Amino acid sequence: MAKDLTVVLDNRPGTLADLGEALGEAGINLDAMCGFPCEGKGVIHILVEDAGGARSALENAGLTVESERDVLLFEAEDRPGMLGETMRKLADAGVNVDLLYKATQTKLVIGADDLEKAQATL
Secondary structure (H helix, E strand, C coil), X not given: CEEXXXXXXXXXCCHHHHHHXXXXXXXXXXXXXXXXXXXXXXXXXXXXXXXXXXXXXXXXXXXXXXXXXXXXXXXCCCCCCHHHHHHHHHHHCXXXXXXXXXXXXXXXXXXXXXXXXXXXXX
16 A cells, blocks of 8 residues: 655745655655645645655654555546546445545545545445
């Protein structure tokens, strides 16, 4: 399974650069990423192959890795209606999606309450 790290940054100039530099210096490539402000902080989700290495690099740079979790990396078709169809399949199977962001090309990063069921459904 793919790993998603949640990193909490101060919402000010330079903290995202710090994250990028720390990962770059450690040779960690970002496979996907999303971020948004929340209660004065920046909440960043990153998808990396080497979660342990990424965590170490970020924490050594003084950044906070709030959580690490398994996620499903789903190859989606690039067409109208795909998201609705995919999410409907999961909903009909009783899977609750609590994280979703796009990776490179047509890959979706999906966090859910039951990843095995989500993977079997899709």
